[in-house]
Amino acid sequence: MMRAAVVSLLLLFCLLQDSAGHSTKPKPEDRSSRKRCCGQLQSLRALVYQQGTVLAELRRDFVKVKNENAANAVAISSLKTSLSANQQEVQKLKKENAAQTAELQNVQSRLTAVENDVKNLKNKDAEQASGLSALRNELENLRKECSGSQKVAFSAAIGPPAGRRGPFNSETNLVYKNVITNIGNAYNSGTGIFTAPVKGVYYFRFTGAGYDDKKWNIGVNLYKNGQHLIHLGENSIDGIAKHVSSGITLELAAGDQVHTRLPTNYVLWDDTYFRTSFSGFLLFPM
Template sequence: MERTAVVVVVALMMLLQNSLQDTQGPVTSLNSSAELKQIRDLLFQQGLNLTELLKKDTALEKEMENLKKVNGEQAVALSAMKRELEQLNNTSAAQARALSAVKSDLKTLKNESAEKVAFSAALGLPAGLRGPKNAETTLVYKNVLTNIGNAYNSSTGIFTAPFRGVYYVRFTAAVYNNNSYNLGLNLYKNGHYLLHLGENGPDGYAKHVSSGVTLVLVAGDQLYTRLPANYVVWDDSLFRTSFSGFLLFPM
């Protein structure tokens, strides 16, 4: 529209200039001649101005075309960046899932390692009778054969459950060269009597007794055996009197 208007104005100026030239006759007035000259100069200057505007309009159009081209290139670059960002997000999500899977595996391995509990200990040497005592006494099995999970304390003779689960506990007792006292021991849980294992008849013959029990224990529950008053047990290098247990499964 602007270019069309410029062309129209230029055309009108040329027509007006031609008209002035055609109608110009002998001029008797110096002032009229000067006025006509001023009008021609003014029209010429306006033509120059319009031409300059036309050049600027053309330059502006070129600049707009260049800007459109640049915008198009930027749009292509932006689209490529978006695709790369989406790929990066997808890669990050996959890496996050892989990391989560690794953490889960590590946690499982840690739990499996933590849930392995087993112990076995015996009175062992020195060989001979333990007892009799005037009062019930906790037996301390100092000869440790196995203590996976370190739940058994060889200084106190107490097994402490590290976490909730089903445990199997087994204990044995023996007597030898005895003709005065009964053989036996008691199993306790947290200070409470659970069961008795023993045999009467001090006839001097070697005797062996054993028993086992499955218990549901929570973390912190304690198991231990006690020698009843006036009872005896025997042990030597053969580990005849022992205390064992292991985790069946956690709960």
């Protein structure tokens, strides 16, 4: 529109010049001025054309920028929409995470409670098992006592090789290695000591022999827990073959020990006939 307005103004200017020339006779200086005007008109036309070209390019650039702005506006709107959706998704995930965290804490609390319950049950089971074991042992002991199933009996002798034992210059434990009977395994053939397995009343019998010896006395001492209870003996002048024996009833607690000893400067004899022996058995538990 600017280009058309400039052209219209130039044409009007030329027409005014022509009308002025027809009314008077042109002068030489007027012709020169007209030529200058025509030249200026042509320059103006070229300038108007050039400005039109620039204006067209500006219009194209404007349209291009406008389209780009519109595209950018659409992209921005899309990004805003996407951002809003993402923000909503993030908020949703936060809520879900908070709910899951709360649920996890709840599960952990219940798990801790269950573990504590299991621990308590195990402790109770252990206590009950211990109590049950004690009751079983007590019941077994009562059953043994009531039924007489606790059987204790033994007999043992010094035995071969045939010959004299002693004399010794100090009292010596007698070890009866030839075991005839040992029900309940309360007698120890390695030490010659009987150990009571249960509390009760026991009977013990012990014998001694001497043969073809008129020089030494024969004898046996009986001990309970190291306490001397009985001495059994016979003088050397009483004959070639000598025999002695004795018995005793003792109330023993579980763990009490009974054994015999050869007195100082005494002798005993034994052979395959088991002349020197030690025996005992449980009469009844208590």
